[in-house]
Amino acid sequence: MSLTDLPSDVLILALQDLSASGLAAVSLSCKSIHSLVEEFGWNGHLRSNPRPALSVAKAQALWAPRRRARYNTLSDRAWSRADFTARPLSRPWTGKFQPAMAISLSRLVVAAGSTLYSYKFAVASSSELESPSVVFEGSVRLAEVPSAVYDITCLTFIDDGGLDQTLCAGYHGGEAERVILIPPDEAKNMPLAVVRFPLSHQRQSDSEFLESLKYVNDRLLSLSSTGVATLSTVPASPNDEVTSSSIDIKQRSWTSHLSLASSSPFAAFGAASTTPLTVYSIQPDRISPTPFANLCMTRRHINGPAFSSAVYGISRAPPCSVWGASDNVLVSGWYDGQVRIYDLRADERPAISESSTTTLAPVLSVLDPWSYEPIYDVACGGGSGTHLAAGSARHSVVSFWDVRSPQCGWSVYAPGNDSSPVYSVILEGSRLFGATQSRPFVYDFGPDVKNDTYPSLPDAPGADGLKGKKGAGYQVVKYKHNRGLPNGY
Missing domain, CATH: 1.20.1280 (Monooxygenase)
Structure with a gap:
């Protein structure tokens, strides 16, 4: 037979x-x-x-x-060899900023100060393997006069019927706006432009500003620096009524995560406190006023004394991780330089506890043993759908781990190799986008990356930290966590 x-x-x-x-x-x-x-x-x-x-x-x-x-x-194989093309997406900005990034199916938008930089994703590619290109659409300034009040502190795309042109931006002055991008029109000689509409946001104090914005399924979660979290609807029209509910976690807060896809919707908040990572249930019309889970640093902290720390980045787990493609698995970046993963489906609350709040220990913790810098952002995906990425607080370092063999992590310096944190990272199957205080950059693990796959850099006087070209990319330095021997390539 x-x-x-x-x-x-x-x-x-x-x-x-x-x-x-x-x-x-x-x-x-x-x-x-x-x-x-x-x-x-x-x-x-x-x-x-x-x-x-x-x-x-x-x-x-x-x-x-x-x-x-x-x-x-081919991208997975490149990940297994840590083989990628490193490209800055621009020359250094004038000044140093704490940038924010947002991504959609059509474009990547980077906010630095009060300026938005838009990069459009091309659809066509000329060869069988060629990586789809990224095209710089232009930049637009949202403030006529530079001022910290108008610096954009957080950014997210919101639904606009598939146009991928509408964002919500939070400002250091505490306000929030709906920002609609008007793509450039070369035929009419019209550059990138925006239309702006204010969003209702009740400030609790003059020192409060928006630290985080997350959007899922017409719901917007905002988190202020003082710990006020607001869940609101985002109507299709800027003139429609908005409904919202708020809680105050009363802590210096840094980041948030919104999950509505799980059977029990929740919001997670990262703060600086003795309970730096907490998870709250989301009811149909509000956020629960008390957390259902505190996520602690180690198992011994479940019953032991509480230590103050901070969480700066939260993400869902990689799609092909050993825990399954569940929204109930969270990845977090901590002040002590560790990335910790939690499974909310576990229940490790001590029997003697009468609290309705569960305390959970991480199911996995990873770190770069050669760096003790805080982790400012985390993202998941990458090769085989099993990777973690973390942006470090110094030296523009991004660290990677494969959850199938977490002891074999590695780190790489961003193009330009400045002393900046990597404030934001976005990880995809074949690409990582990141942003330092000076500029955005990309690591492309896909095949056949060309010189014109990414925007060319305009001529600039003086050195900007870039090392020699290697094919379509620039030379960067990486090192393995289990060896710690830097090598340029």
């Missing part, structure tokens, strides 16, 4: 367990198997091996499933 004598439905089931290389090999066996692989095999492989990547999603939607699987497989 030959393979082709088996029923098609049996063959289709067998294809589901094959790797990309296995599918490619078996598709060469005969025409009938090739047809099954093309029609069912590659699509099944992509469903079983998700690689969320907003910057290439529109381009990949036009690709055949085999091409998408090939791109993802």
Whole structure:
């Protein structure tokens, strides 16, 4: 009995367990198997091996499933070798800022001071493997006179029917706005522009400013520096009524995370206190006034004395992690330089406790043993959908770990290698976008990155820290956590 004598439905089931290389090999066996692989095999492989990547999603939607699987497989192999193209997305800004980034299916927007920089994701690519390009659309200043009051402190895209042009921006002065990007029109010689609408936000004090904004399914979660968290609706029209509810966690707060996809929706908040990472249930019309979970530093802190610390970054876990693709697994970046992962499905509350708040210890903690700097931001995804990325507080270092072998992490300095923190990171299947106090940058693990895949850098007087070119990218320095021996490449 030959393979082709088996029923098609049996063959289709067998294809589901094959790797990309296995599918490619078996598709060469005969025409009938090739047809099954093309029609069912590659699509099944992509469903079983998700690689969320907003910057290439529109381009990949036009690709055949085999091409998408090939791109993802080559990117995964590059991740396993820590082989990528490092590119700054601009020359250094004039001045030093604490930038914020937001990403959608159509563009990446970087806020530095009161200026927005927009990078559009191209859809077409000329070759079978070429990485989709990123095009600089332009910049627009939201304040006529530079002032810290108008510095953008947080940024997120909100739904606008698929146009990917509408953002919510929070300012150091405490205000929030809906900002609509008007793309440039070369035919009419019109540069990038914006239309702005104020959003209602009740400040508790003159020193309060917005620290974090998260948007999910028409709900906007804002967190102020003083710990006031507000969950509000975002109507389609700026003139429609907004409903909201607020709680005050009464702590110096830094970051937030909103999850509405889990069976029990929740919001998580990172702050500086003896309970720096807390999780609150979300009811249909409000946030619960008390947390249902405190996430502590180690297991011994469940019953032991509380220590003050801070959490600066929160993300959901990698999509293909050992804990499954669950919204109930959180990744957090801490002041002590560790990245801690928590599974909210666990229950480790001591039996003697009468509190309604569960205390959970991390299921995994990782760190760069050669750096004790705080972690300012975290993101998840990367190669095989199993990576963590963390932006460090000094020397523009980004650290990576594969949760399948967390002891084999590695770190890399951003192009330019300045002393800045990496304030923001966005991790995709084949790319990491980051931003320091001086400029945004990208690490591209995808195949066939060209010189014109990313915006060219205009000529600038003097040195800006960039080392020599290596192909389409710039030389950077990386080191393995288990060796600590820097090497340029």
